[in-house]
Amino acid sequence: MKNRFTAMPKPVKILIWVLLALFAYALPLLEPPIISTPGVDFGGVLFTVSIYCLVALGLNIVVGYAGLLDLGYVGFYAIGAYTVAILTSFHASWPLLLAIPVGVVAAMVSGIILGAPTLRVRGDYLAIVTLGFGEIIRLVAVNTEWLGDTRGIKNIAKPPGIGGEEGWFQIPHLFWGDGTVLLDSDDKTTFLFFGVLDQIPYYWMGLTAVIVVLIADILIKNSRVGRAWEATREDEDAAELMGVPTFKFKLLAFATGAFIGGLAGGLYASRQGFINPQSFLLLFSILYLAAVVVGGQGNRWGVLVGAFLVAYLPQRFRDFDDFRVLAFGVALVLLATLRPEGLFPPRRTVRAKHLEQELEELEEGAGGEESARV
Amino acid sequence: MSEAVLEVQNLTLKFGGLTALDDVTFRIDEGEILGLIGPNGAGKTTCFNAVTGVYRPTSGGIVFQGSSIVGLKKHKITQQGIARTFQNIRLFPTMTALENVLVGADAQHATGMISALFRLPKHRREEQDGHDRAMDLLRFMGIDRKADELAANLSYGDQRRLEIARAMATNPKLICLDEPAAGFNPAEKVELMNLIRRVRDRGFTVLLIEHDMKLVMGVTDRIVVLEFGRKIAEGSPSEIRDNPAVIAAYLGVDEEDAS
Amino acid sequence: MNFEFFFNNLPELTITGLAFGAIYALIALGYTMVYGVLQLINFAHSEVFMYGTFAMLWTVMALGGREADGIKLIAIMIAALFAAMLVSALIALVLERVAYRPLIKRDAPRLIALISAIGASFVLAELMGLRDRIAGWLRLDDDLSEYVSGARINNSMAGVIEKPRWDVAGVSISSIDVLVIVAAVGMMVLLDQFVRRSRLGKGIRATAQDPETAALMGVNPTRTIQLTFLIGGLMAGIAAFLYMLKIETTRYDVGFLLGVKAFTAAVLGGIGNLRGALLGGLVLGVAENWGSAIFGTEWRDVIAFVLLVLILLVRPTGLLGESLGKARA
Numbered sequence: 012m013k014n015r016f017t018a019m020p021k022p023v024k025i026l027i028w029v030l031l032a033l034f035a036y037a038l039p040l041l042e043p044p045i046i047s048t049p050g051v052d053f054g055g056v057l058f059t060v061s062i063y064c065l066v067a068l069g070l071n072i073v074v075g076y077a078g079l080l081d082l083g084y085v086g087f088y089a090i091g092a093y094t095v096a097i098l099t100s101f102h103a104s105w106p107l108l109l110a111i112p113v114g115v116v117a118a119m120v121s122g123i124i125l126g127a128p129t130l131r132v133r134g135d136y137l138a139i140v141t142l143g144f145g146e147i148i149r150l151v152a153v154n155t156e157w158l159g160d161t162r163g164i165k166n167i168a169k170p171p172g173i174g175g176e177e178g179w180f181q182i183p184h185l186f187w188g189d190g191t192v193l194l195d196s197d198d199k200t201t202f203l204f205f206g207v208l209d210q211i212p213y214y215w216m217g218l219t220a221v222i223v224v225l226i227a228d229i230l231i232k233n234s235r236v237g238r239a240w241e242a243t244r245e246d247e248d249a250a251e252l253m254g255v256p257t258f259k260f261k262l263l264a265f266a267t268g269a270f271i272g273g274l275a276g277g278l279y280a281s282r283q284g285f286i287n288p289q290s291f292l293l294l295f296s297i298l299y300l301a302a303v304v305v306g307g308q309g310n311r312w313g314v315l316v317g318a319f320l321v322a323y324l325p326q327r328f329r330d331f332d333d334f335r336v337l338a339f340g341v342a343l344v345l346l347a348t349l350r351p352e353g354l355f356p357p358r359r360t361v362r363a364k365h366l367e368q369e370l371e372e373l374e375e376g377a378g379g380e381e382s383a384r385v
Numbered sequence: 386m387s388e389a390v391l392e393v394q395n396l397t398l399k400f401g402g403l404t405a406l407d408d409v410t411f412r413i414d415e416g417e418i419l420g421l422i423g424p425n426g427a428g429k430t431t432c433f434n435a436v437t438g439v440y441r442p443t444s445g446g447i448v449f450q451g452s453s454i455v456g457l458k459k460h461k462i463t464q465q466g467i468a469r470t471f472q473n474i475r476l477f478p479t480m481t482a483l484e485n486v487l488v489g490a491d492a493q494h495a496t497g498m499i500s501a502l503f504r505l506p507k508h509r510r511e512e513q514d515g516h517d518r519a520m521d522l523l524r525f526m527g528i529d530r531k532a533d534e535l536a537a538n539l540s541y542g543d544q545r546r547l548e549i550a551r552a553m554a555t556n557p558k559l560i561c562l563d564e565p566a567a568g569f570n571p572a573e574k575v576e577l578m579n580l581i582r583r584v585r586d587r588g589f590t591v592l593l594i595e596h597d598m599k600l601v602m603g604v605t606d607r608i609v610v611l612e613f614g615r616k617i618a619e620g621s622p623s624e625i626r627d628n629p630a631v632i633a634a635y636l637g638v639d640e641e642d643a644s
Numbered sequence: 645m646n647f648e649f650f651f652n653n654l655p656e657l658t659i660t661g662l663a664f665g666a667i668y669a670l671i672a673l674g675y676t677m678v679y680g681v682l683q684l685i686n687f688a689h690s691e692v693f694m695y696g697t698f699a700m701l702w703t704v705m706a707l708g709g710r711e712a713d714g715i716k717l718i719a720i721m722i723a724a725l726f727a728a729m730l731v732s733a734l735i736a737l738v739l740e741r742v743a744y745r746p747l748i749k750r751d752a753p754r755l756i757a758l759i760s761a762i763g764a765s766f767v768l769a770e771l772m773g774l775r776d777r778i779a780g781w782l783r784l785d786d787d788l789s790e791y792v793s794g795a796r797i798n799n800s801m802a803g804v805i806e807k808p809r810w811d812v813a814g815v816s817i818s819s820i821d822v823l824v825i826v827a828a829v830g831m832m833v834l835l836d837q838f839v840r841r842s843r844l845g846k847g848i849r850a851t852a853q854d855p856e857t858a859a860l861m862g863v864n865p866t867r868t869i870q871l872t873f874l875i876g877g878l879m880a881g882i883a884a885f886l887y888m889l890k891i892e893t894t895r896y897d898v899g900f901l902l903g904v905k906a907f908t909a910a911v912l913g914g915i916g917n918l919r920g921a922l923l924g925g926l927v928l929g930v931a932e933n934w935g936s937a938i939f940g941t942e943w944r945d946v947i948a949f950v951l952l953v954l955i956l957l958v959r960p961t962g963l964l965g966e967s968l969g970k971a972r973a
């Protein structure tokens with residue numbers, strides 16, 4: 012199926028992608044049954060999904076492409092969120108569109124500051140150092156009055172809309188009755204006003220960010236930078252001996268990941284309007300990692316599916332919310348022991364694995380013969 | 386007299402108590418194929434590792450094209466023009482053959498995040514150049530039809546050939562081959578030796594480690610012999626063939642007995 | 645910054661710091677030994693410790709420790725110690741069997757093993773944190789209400805034992821602190837001797853140094869790995885017991901922070917190195933206690949993490965270097 016798709020002429024492919032994107036934008040208006048979440052605002056859930064997708068794409072660059080295990084990713088997310096909160100509400104009143112770039116840069120710079128010394132240490136130490144970093148960021152927020160300590164920060168700026176509270180126009184939602192589908196004239200989304208009640212415009216904002224990052228991801232991966240990451244992940248010494256400045260590229264991956272994490276944090280803070288250290292627990296770092304690993308690290312589409320599962324399932328099945336961490340723990344163990352490459356591994360890993368196995372079997376066969384001969 | 390590409394001067398390298406290289410001195414001239422031979426554990430690979438920056442020499446100097454490269458980072462040495470292959474194949478298994486060679490070609494490139502992201506002319510130019518060079522080298526090594534195959538999926542021989550192509554792609558002055566014919570049958574070995582000659586004809590200087598004496602004699606211009614980390618002989622193939630110390634080292638007899 | 649308080653209380657601060665450090669060191673042993681043999685950060689080791697604290701707490705509750713005193717109390721405490729060691733060792737062995745052995749068999753990448761460990765850690769912690777709900781399903785919540793209630797809050801055994809303080813040359817010393825330090829250091833010395841001298845210990849060291857050769861020489865790798873987990877579990881059980889004597893409260897997520905700190909201690913001393921774990925634990929405990937006296941207790945955990953980052957930068961192989969295999973072990 013994938014092959015048939017690649018074989019299609021380019022305009023057709025682009026058309027399909029555009030249609031898919033349009034469908035994604037329209038999803039909360041369509042409110043399709045089964046998918047839509049009873050009892051929770053569907054637009055809000057989709058916004059959360061989009062933020063998880065963003066985070067997972069960012070973490071995938073660090074973990075999936077460059078092979079660096081980061082257990083403190085929430086730290087960058089927090090830096091983005093706090094920067095936006097401080098600049099738009101707590102200590103200044105900048106417009107959001109100015110604060111978010113600053114937040115993103117702040118996250119990236121902290122990524123470089125953290126990465127420059129630690130990316131030289133052994134891979135699994137990096138996991139612990141980043142874990143420590145994530146916790147330090149949170150504890151600093153908890154203990155610093157200037158950052159609102161445990162009480163957090165309120166009144167974070169909303170994104171600017173178009174055409175005031177009335178917007179340009181209103182889009183009615185669909186209503187799914189028994190066997191009929193109607194336009195629901197009571198339930199409309201304003202284009203484009205970022206209010207409190209209707210979460211759909213925030214979802215559109217998040218989705219737009221996801222699409223932009225996704226395109227950037229494709230462009231970067233398919234270049235010298237992407238190749239350097241992969242070579243470094245596969246065999247750092249050999250990469251270095253082939254002229255890849257591995258440290259520089261690891262740092263670049265780390266900074267890029269931090270950039271995207273900061274962006275996600277900033278968008279989150281703006282939608283939420285309120286943040287406190289509770290939003291940045293270590294648990295979230297683990298959930299993000301779960302999204303990447305469950306989906307299949309290194310495969311951007313798999314990672315998006317993973318993010319969707321991690322963000323959506325607990326909302327859809329809210330009764331089981333308390334068991335979410337338990338379920339992810341079980342999922343991680345099962346995946347690691349049964350399907351270490353994730354649900355949707357990059358296609359090449361599958362091919363390589365396959366062959367490796369065949370070769371191994373061959374070798375075993377040959378070994379058997381040899382010992383028989385002796 | 387031709388220009389020295391690489392000069393190894395009184396190179397000593399110790400691993401704790403073990404002296405893997407002991408005061409080794411030799412030079413390679415431009416356009417030459419120099420053989421580095423010696424029994425197992427003589428220090429040949431260690432010598433490669435010192436030259437390519439994997440190990441830092443305990444003492445002594447390594448001068449490449451007139452300037453010292455001791456203490457330089459590995460990738461810097463490669464970018465300056467020394468490339469190598471590995472005794473145990475070390476390709477990037479999840480990347481295709483073409484991509485493996487492209488990684489090598491990227492050593493001379495400078496495309497970064499920004500030019501990749503916005504598909505700036507630099508990216509396009511380097512990508513085109515790298516691609517052309519990589520395909521050319523794959524053709525040269527006779528594996529161009531496997532370009533889109535994963536490196537892990539290539540046959541053993543093709544993997545060895547791919548390693549050479551990848552090293553050549555970094556556009557080196559000096560290319561170091563660590564037992565490139567290991568595991569080959571006699572016919573393949575002869576073919577590979579012809580190929581190495583053609584590598585030299587393309588303008589590369591070659592430093593070759595090889596165990597098979599007959600092959601080394603056939604292809605090299607000069608030979609350096611190591612034993613227990615010391616250089617015991619140096620000279621043309623015919624000189625080496627008749628050198629009693631070398632015969633002793635290879636046959637394992639005492640020098641007195643041999644002479 | 646409060647230097648006056650710091651200097652006035654330096655001896656007390658140091659002794660409490662050493663007591664904390666001794667507990668870190670006992671937990672650190674589990675990390676260090678598993679890392680030495682498998683090059684794996686056993687992320688779930690913190691949960692091994694956590695289950696030990698609950699085993700201790702529940703044993704004391706079940707045997708009526710609150711009302712007991714004298715000989716009976718001592719007997720109860722000894723029973724609690726064994727319960728903690730038993731439970732911790734069991735959890736450690738189960739972990740090895742379920743979360744790691746399938747991976748070791750397949751020679752999976754270390755990243756995957758670490759992810760499995762993280763998953764196992766979350767499962768174990770959440771099972772404890774959801775014990776009221778689970779007991780509810782099994783309809784055991786009435787019988788066990790005393791044990792399963794308060795699943796997500798602190799569970800305390802405060803007041804069960806008295807903790808006399810001694811006055812030595814004007815310095816007030818907690819008897820429990822002294823007990824903790826002596827017991828922990830004693831255990832470490834015993835273990836060190838065991839690994840250096842006994843046949844099993846030599847097997848561990850051989851496997852750490854070169855698993856393949858060790859296997860060829862007749863050391864059973866699976867058995868050795870099990871033994872490593874077992875020892876780590878037993879030590880974590882002792883640590884849990886001492887921790888409960890000192891702190892008296894536990895919680896389903898108590899392991900996380902202690903685990904990270906114990907790991908820090910292991911790295912600090914040089915991971916894979918038993919004596920390093922002791923030294924690292926003590927240094928960390930004291931540094932943390934001093935630091936929190938100077939900067940305020942709310943910065944306690946930050947100090948530990950900052951110390952970890954700094955140490956890795958300055959001396960990535962730790963204070964004593966890495967070696968389970970080497971004779972220094």
Ligand SMILES: Nc1ncnc2c1ncn2[C@@H]1O[C@H](COP(=O)(O)OP(=O)(O)OP(=O)(O)O)[C@@H](O)[C@H]1O
Pocket residue numbers: 400403405423424425426427428429430431432472
């Ligand atoms: N990293 C290392 N640490 C300690 N000793 C080493 C290391 N690398 C090599 N040696 C030792 O140095 C000596 C030289 O090894 P080297 O690999 O250079 O030999 P070689 O000539 O390449 O042999 P072969 O023909 O088997 O490839 C050997 O005794 C080897 O055991």
Ligand SMILES: [Mg+2]
Pocket residue numbers: 429430431472
């Ligand atoms: Mg060699």
